Amino acid sequence: MDFAISITGFVALYIFMLAAFGGWVIIGRVPAILHTPLMSGSNFVHGIVVVGGIFALLNASSVEEQAIGFFAVLLGAGNAAGGYAVTDRMLAMFQVSGPKHNKHSHSAHHIKKA
Amino acid sequence: MPTFIPQMIIGVTDLAAAFLFLYGLKRMSSPVTAPSGIFVAGLGMLVAVLASFLYIFSVSAAARPFLSVNIGLAVIALILGGGIAWWSGKKVAMTSMPQMVALYNGMGGGAAGAIAAVELFGNKTQGATQLVVTLVGALIGAVSLSGSLIAWAKLDGVIKKPLRATGQQTFNGIVMLATLTVGGYIVFVAQSSADPLIAMPQLISLFFALALLFGIAMTLPIGGADMPVVISIYNAFTGLAVGLEGFVLQNPALMIAGMVVGAAGMLLTLLMAKAMNRSVSNVVFTNFGTPAKHKQGDIKGSLKPTEAGDAGIFMRYASKVIIVPGYGLAVAQGQQKLYEFVKLLQAAGVDVKFAIHPVAGRMPGQMDVLLAEAGVPYDMIFQLEDINDDFASADVALVIGANDVVNPAARDDKSSPIFGMPILNADKAKKVYVVKRGEGKGYAGIVNALFYAENCEMVYGDAQAVLVKMIEAVRGLGLSAAA
Numbered sequence A: 001m002d003f004a005i006s007i008t009g010f011v012a013l014y015i016f017m018l019a020a021f022g023g024w025v026i027i028g029r030v031p032a033i034l035h036t037p038l039m040s041g042s043n044f045v046h047g048i049v050v051v052g053g054i055f056a057l058l059n060a061s062s063v064e065e066q067a068i069g070f071f072a073v074l075l076g077a078g079n080a081a082g083g084y085a086v087t088d089r090m091l092a093m094f095q096v097s098g099p100k101h102n103k104h105s106h107s108a109h110h111i112k113k114a
Numbered sequence B: 001m002p003t004f005i006p007q008m009i010i011g012v013t014d015l016a017a018a019f020l021f022l023y024g025l026k027r028m029s030s031p032v033t034a035p036s037g038i039f040v041a042g043l044g045m046l047v048a049v050l051a052s053f054l055y056i057f058s059v060s061a062a063a064r065p066f067l068s069v070n071i072g073l074a075v076i077a078l079i080l081g082g083g084i085a086w087w088s089g090k091k092v093a094m095t096s097m098p099q100m101v102a103l104y105n106g107m108g109g110g111a112a113g114a115i116a117a118v119e120l121f122g123n124k125t126q127g128a129t130q131l132v133v134t135l136v137g138a139l140i141g142a143v144s145l146s147g148s149l150i151a152w153a154k155l156d157g158v159i160k161k162p163l164r165a166t167g168q169q170t171f172n173g174i175v176m177l178a179t180l181t182v183g184g185y186i187v188f189v190a191q192s193s194a195d196p197l198i199a200m201p202q203l204i205s206l207f208f209a210l211a212l213l214f215g216i217a218m219t220l221p222i223g224g225a226d227m228p229v230v231i232s233i234y235n236a237f238t239g240l241a242v243g244l245e246g247f248v249l250q251n252p253a254l255m256i257a258g259m260v261v262g263a264a265g266m267l268l269t270l271l272m273a274k275a276m277n278r279s280v281s282n283v284v285f286t287n288f289g290t291p292a293k294h295k296q297g298d299i300k301g302s303l304k305p306t307e308a309g310d311a312g313i314f315m316r317y318a319s320k321v322i323i324v325p326g327y328g329l330a331v332a333q334g335q336q337k338l339y340e341f342v343k344l345l346q347a348a349g350v351d352v353k354f355a356i357h358p359v360a361g362r363m364p365g366q367m368d369v370l371l372a373e374a375g376v377p378y379d380m381i382f383q384l385e386d387i388n389d390d391f392a393s394a395d396v397a398l399v400i401g402a403n404d405v406v407n408p409a410a411r412d413d414k415s416s417p418i419f420g421m422p423i424l425n426a427d428k429a430k431k432v433y434v435v436k437r438g439e440g441k442g443y444a445g446i447v448n449a450l451f452y453a454e455n456c457e458m459v460y461g462d463a464q465a466v467l468v469k470m471i472e473a474v475r476g477l478g479l480s481a482a483a
Helices: A009-028 A032-058 A063-093 B004-027 B034-058 B061-091 B094-121 B127-155 B168-192 B200-219 B224-248 B252-275 B280-285 B308-316 B327-331 B335-347 B366-373 B384-393 B463-477
Strands: B320-325 B351-356 B381-383 B396-400 B431-436 B456-460
Touching: A009 B004, A009 B224, A009 B252, A032 A063, A032 B004, A032 B034, A032 B061, A032 B094, A032 B224, A032 B252, A032 B366, A032 B381, A063 B034, A063 B061, A063 B094, A063 B366, B004 B034, B004 B252, B034 B061, B061 B094, B094 B127, B094 B200, B094 B224, B094 B366, B127 B168, B127 B200, B127 B224, B168 B200, B224 B252, B224 B280, B252 B280, B308 B335, B308 B396, B308 B431, B308 B456, B308 B463, B320 B335, B320 B366, B320 B384, B327 B335, B327 B366, B327 B463, B335 B351, B335 B366, B335 B463, B351 B366, B351 B384, B366 B381, B381 B384, B431 B463
Parallel strands: B320 B351, B320 B396, B351 B381, B396 B431, B431 B456
Antiparallel strands: none
């Protein structure tokens, strides 16, 4: 059995095309109010580059490659961890006004009269 | 262990990670589901990173003697890089979010560039296609790294003013051309196995140096208010670089994640540029301040200063107030006080809404986040297209720390440099209060006709101090005065 992945030119272009289209459609529907968390969230998603960094570092066969590979993992991990931390913090702050689900809530927010 | 087992596990986890990223981003399209969205995406990241250590079982023969050291280095790098970034991300102030995102983004670009460097220096790419893709990814990643760092320095105030020199664009063009030439030469040498004029490693170093220089030279002249566009561009760049390196490493999870982010970043970039009525190339390749020689249209009327307390009381007895917050509010750290004032108005039965311009702040949507941090519920916050018709029926428009985004010249004055930019129609309200530090001009350096309008009064002072006075004035009336 062989699970090795091999992506050649055209397959890559298909993947890129579908991914780009998917990203465009998904992000296009995000309301402007969420643009900052969205940006830091997508920033977090490209932190997946750390996986490539780990691959490169594990396959390093000279001190030079080790140094650059270390750098790649260091930066990639920073991208991923930092992106997650700030996105999570920002999203936790968004709240709706009025205790709609719990009538006895002592929410500080004023209930808007329609 | 047979090699197909780790391969299979990596394949399955990467597939799962790609799905979780897409699903997580999808959930981020509503404030209600968004917090779970980032958690879902985080889960994908976690399994992908853990599974990536299974590459241990398939390292090349050349790397085998280095393996134990490499594993140690990988763990240290993960803990160090992840730990520092996590800690800094948890404690950074919300107002500093743009520079933090720029920094993390630069890290991603740097990581993609470093992966390309390992492939190039180790001569690991196979065939012309892979080599070209590696080089393009390296170029974009390196530009994103150095450009993001400059953006960070600007946003953080390390670099105070846009650095502009004559011939800047020619210089940038030459650097770009030189980078591409060196890149092309690398491909030529590798393919023809001709003797290079300079040894290959030096050639590759030169390529990276030029790419980094281009990122710096491209970002230095761009001004502060254009930062939303710049951050979006570099976000897209890093995504692209990651996607391309994903192809080189034959990793579809990287390809998908990178390309999704690349497309998302591109979309945001276009949205931001549209909100400023400028093309992306106009933001990147020209400077805002330069066409300042235009003739300012005659402005009728005069500036009418008023007391903060009087303005506060006037709003207390209004029935509909729309607030236009701008970056100046964030600079004065006045969001908390603003919401305190708003709650007082609401308690008195005033209908209060916030109107946000798409480019308010230093990154897309930053003002929304700053208001959310102050506790403002998101259903009180409205975007330009949803609220612009409401101004005509509003008793008061309160403009705090915003300037160019409420300048009616964008609508009426064809000779104005901001003509055509979508603005918030604050001038249509019956009464307009503008809270402003002094009589200075906005970022675009043009006089705001709104300030001279018949229905507009100016409240001079620091936004926070002004709001404190407004709160005191309204409290002074006592709640019994309500009803």
